[in-house]
Amino acid sequence: MPNGYFSLILHAHLPFVRHPEYPEFLEEDWLYEAITEVYLPLVFIFQNLHESGIKSRLAINVSPPLCEMLSDKLLETRYTLHLENLIELAQKEVERTGESEPQFSDAARMYVKNLTASLRLWNDKYNRNLVNAFRQLQEEGVLEIITCGATHGFLPLISTTEAKRAQVEIAVANYKKHFGKSPRGIWLPECAYEPGIENLLKDAGIEYFIGDSHALLYGEPRPRFGVHAPVRCPNGVAVFARDVETSQQVWSAEVGYPGNVVYREFYRDVGWDLPLDYIKPFLHANGERRNLGLKY
Template sequence: MLSVPAFPFSELRLNLNLVSTCLFSYIWIDIRGGEIYIVSESRPLCGGPVVSNGTVGYADCAEALSLTANELQMRVGKMEEVTGRFLFVLHSHIPYVMNHGAWPHGEHWLFEAAAETYIPLLKMLRRFQGERRTPAISIGMTPVLVEQLKSEGFRERFGEFLDYKLKLATKDVDLLEESGDTRMAALAGRWRNFYLDTAQVFTDVCHGDIIDAFRQLQDEGLVEILTSAATHGYLPLLSRDACVRGQVKAGIDVYERAFGRKPKGIWMPECAYRPAGKWTNPVVPLETFVRKGVDEILVEEGLEYTVIDSPLLGNANLLGVYSDQELDFSKVKFSRTPYLPYRLSSGLQLFVRDHVTGYQVWSRHHGYPGDPYYLEFHKMKDTSGIKFWRITGTDVDLGGKKPYDPEIAESRIKENAEHFAHLANRLMAEFKAKNGGPGVLVAPFDAELFGHWWFEGPEWLYQVLRLLETTDGVVPVTCGEMARVSETAEVIDLPEGSWGENADHSVWLNGKTKWTFLELYPVERKFVLFVQEKQEKWQQDDELRSVLTEAAKSLLIAEASDWQFLIHKGSALDYVEKRFRQHVGEVARFLGMANVLAAGESLTADDRGFVNQCNRDNDCFQNLDLSWWCEDV
């Protein structure tokens, strides 16, 4: 290790700024001696410092530059002094909608999420960057979301969407000012400024590429990005291990190309898990065979940690994340605490969702998002779609909603953030007092909750992170940081389950959705068998390989858990059922073409046109490797 003279902590920022971070990849930190050595050797890193024996570790130079000496000591050393650790994990996902409809179902789902969630989260992280602080937060981004946000179609049509929303807001301002309604005109003006600012960030900061902007922030240590299954396929219910691996490998490939590194953490779609063992087809129980556990495939592909829901620890029958009933947590008992990390025999580390803090955020009726002074999601101006009203009360119908007051809402954000930070500190203090050591509180949420569904969510998130960062007690960490200090976690077994209602698969497999699996499973089986049995042929035949690659893309889209979830909820049924059947039908037609080519015959002009049209419509996962589906028999 090559070192230069040590610098005292008080001079950390000054001296590190004198050393070009282009010359040195990492700094060596020795908390015990209060010294920092600049070193030229590199070590693999995934977002943040590495802790060894609680005192010594590596940190990325870019991150160290944004940390004060006190923050660096708290993040890297003296871990025995903290009350507990806190994991904020956001999961970002929109199913593949590009080129498949616009409004009310289709691309506008993605445009709204980008404007109201992804760009506000990006702005929040840049706000920390401007303050020379490093928030400890992990954000999962599904590969299908990454592919859409990086597409040329998104770049063009999202800009058009923002222009359209800006025109509507401006028109509202003019009309309301003319009518003399200054209060509502001021609210319309805020929306006009919102879309102006969003467009400016998208153009001048993101340069049309939201994902690349997040990549830069991850490279600077401001966030850790997790991967997921390619299209958010519900992994325990896919009928072949080859399909599970295809989802995982395709997801990793997208991550590496988008973020320039290998992912270490993964968000299992719906936190759904299935252990190794005999598997019986759940819709046609005539087929039984031994399968790998989901975790085994994840570990084999280099993934190290994930998030699970606490009922999987046993003896806890909680309502799922999508439920909104009032709970009495004093009556909930676990056979194991959710406030420790665990490990499966495969080596996969597990971080367990906390229901107490989660309930404060997930519940619209009983949690923060239901505050009567927050923006009402469902009521909007009929001519512009802009929201001017506050929740007023969860039992107040749309006609009784009162005008939104931004100043009062801001005061409620502060109160709610303080309440949450206090709750997190209390839970960790109680755990440490009872168990003699610090625990970890894991708070995972759908990212789209923040901004899209709960307009004030991004500001609340910022204030919570600032409160936790600047007060003694609970220390925010990323999943990667937590994984490095929990390598000796207890090894446990997990049952099959998810974070849905009843902690099982019933949200996705039920009487309403059974038909989707009856249609999906046959094409999964036929695709996997064909790709495996005809491997030599498609490796040598470009057209056959191209057709099968299109089949793989359509299969990935058909496997998305969104179709079953929306059918279960009764949302956008016509659109969802049409989309699901369309993609299953595409796989079947492509397999028919593949049989023709494998027999040495030629495709018709109509077939070739269909291949080209699907390639344009399903403009994602252009780097698929069919061998990914050949590793599991």
């Protein structure tokens, strides 16, 4: 008999940003960067594992705002242009680093290779729609996809029960729209819980939720195994709590991966490091510096 089980649950969310009234918009870059750096590689890795016969069983929350953006035709088109622009910059960087900064040449070539592969996957394999790709993975038994609040609203601070209920019920409806069935679980926005939320979840057909560690540790009665085992609320809805130490490995700049010297410095970007005249063709029309996505 196994001693226990490890539950890997990923949280995928971005605020909804879509500005058709402008030809380009800074905050939309958040989505494009996340597609390139996170969502596209994840789908590709999950699919490769599945096709290799490896059962990667895990859960991922894809929030309603993110579902809407990932299935929006305007944003799909704009992301394609963004990726093509980034490939052109990376190719230019191969030439520049080869001549003046050879210590970055390998990284520049890596960007060309990876970004070109990303464009091919985006256009040819996933037909520019990652929501459908996630749905297929769920239908094939690779992932369990759960939902989040409709707008990622912080439930304990929402003033009325009706508004809290709307966050849950609209999230369930959005999930059905994109994934063709009801969600079993929900990642509470910011993992924030207060007594009574489980009743709203049960009314919406939710079987379990993800909460922060103290939502479980300060419960009555105190859980025997702390955050290392799920518990059921009196109404039968189960709660899984985040493990603090694991979360620190992901988020903490002091003890986690982000602060380790072998990782890229996220805030160092060629959009700020290189001369303005050199990068200007790759900036927005206003010519203001911004993160372009190539980091050494």
